[in-house]
Amino acid sequence: KSVGVQTLVEILQCYIVTAEQLTNNLAQACADEKWDDAARLAQDIVGAAGGLGLIAITQAARNFARAAREGQNRHDLRNAAQVVVGEHVRARQALIHLYPEVA
Numbered sequence: 001k002s003v004g005v006q007t008l009v010e011i012l013q014c015y016i017v018t019a020e021q022l023t024n025n026l027a028q029a030c031a032d033e034k035w036d037d038a039a040r041l042a043q044d045i046v047g048a049a050g051g052l053g054l055i056a057i058t059q060a061a062r063n064f065a066r067a068a069r070e071g072q073n074r075h076d077l078r079n080a081a082q083v084v085v086g087e088h089v090r091a092r093q094a095l096i097h098l099y100p101e102v103a
Contacts, residue, residue, distance in 0.1 A: 005099075011052075012095050012102045018048050019057075023088045026064075030074075030081045038081065039068035045084060049091070057087035 003011070022045050029038035045061040064080040072080070096103045 009099055009101045012099060015048060015052055016092055016095065016102060019045065019088050019092070022048065023085045026081055027085055030078050033074060035068045035074075035077060038077070039065045042068065042081075042084065045088075054091050057084065057091050060084045060087045 022041055026038055026041040026045070029035075029041060042061040042065040046058050046065065049061065050058040060080070060083045064077070064084050067077055067080050
């Protein structure tokens with residue numbers, strides 16, 4: 001709030017667009033079984049969401065990246081990716097609820 005509501009709304013709008021792209025790309029990388037790419041995308045999500053204090057999606061993306069680095073099986077990785085995508089959807093809905101101008 002220290003930056004002002006309009007600036008905050010602009011930041012949140014940028015975040016939502018970026019997170020949408022990242023989560024879509026994460027889902028595609030998982031579908032293509034490109035686990036290294038998916039792990040990098042998850043780390044990008046950690047950076048984007050973590051900077052805004054979005055704890056649930058940040059943790060879900062960290063968990064996915066760790067699982068991918070550890071070579072978890074593809075079923076577990078796909079489930080972990082679905083958690084990341086689900087947390088993104090919940091975060092987006094919550095942000096729009098708090099700041100309708102974001103939509």
